[in-house]
Amino acid sequence: xxxxxxxxxxxxxxxxxxxxxxxxxxxxxxxxxxxxxxxxxxxxxxxxxxxxxxxxxxxxxxxxxxxxxxxxxxxxxxxxxxxxxxxxxxxxxxxxxxxxxxxxxxxxxxxxx
Numbered sequence: 601x602x603x604x605x606x607x608x609x610x611x612x613x614x615x616x617x618x619x620x621x622x623x624x625x626x627x628x629x630x631x632x633x634x635x636x637x638x639x640x641x642x643x644x645x646x647x648x649x650x651x652x653x654x655x656x657x658x659x660x661x662x663x664x665x666x667x668x669x670x671x672x673x674x675x676x677x678x679x680x681x682x683x684x685x686x687x688x689x690x691x692x693x694x695x696x697x698x699x700x701x702x703x704x705x706x707x708x709x710x711x712x713x
Contacts, residue, residue, distance in 0.1 A: 606631055607663035609641065614656045616673065619644040626661055651675050 610626025611618055622628040623643060633639050658669045 605663075608661075610661040611643065612659040612661075613645075615647070615652075615654060616656050616658075616671075617646045617648070619646060630662060647673055 606629050608626050609623065609628045609630050611623045618624055620628070620643065628641075630639055630641075652673055653675060654673050656671050656673060658671055660667045660669070
C-alpha cells in the first residue's frame with residue numbers, strides 16, 4: 601500500500617492559454633496516487649483565436665519532476681477546403697436559381713394558353 605503523497609501540479613505553455621490560475625502557479629493538489637496508478641485532471645485551455653495553427657510544448661510539473669509534451673494546435677474547421685465548399689454552395693444556389701428562372705421564362709414564351 602504505497603501511495604505517492606499529495607503533491608502539487610503545475611503547467612506551463614508557450615502560446616496556449618490556461619484558464620485556471622492554480623495550475624499556472626503550481627498550487628493545485630493532486631491528492632494521493634496509488635503505486636502503479638494514475639490520475640486524470642481536466643484542464644481548460646484556449647487559443648487566442650479560432651484559426652490559429654501552431655506547435656506548442658506543455659511542461660507539466662508534478663512532485664518536483666518536469667514532463668514535456670509536444671502538442672499541435674489546429675483549427676476546428678480546416679480552412680484549406682473552406683473556399684471550395686463556399687464556391688460549391690454558391691454554385692449550387694446559382695444553378696437552382698437560374699433553373700427556376702429559366703423554367704418560368706420558358707413557360708411564358710413558349711407555352712401559350
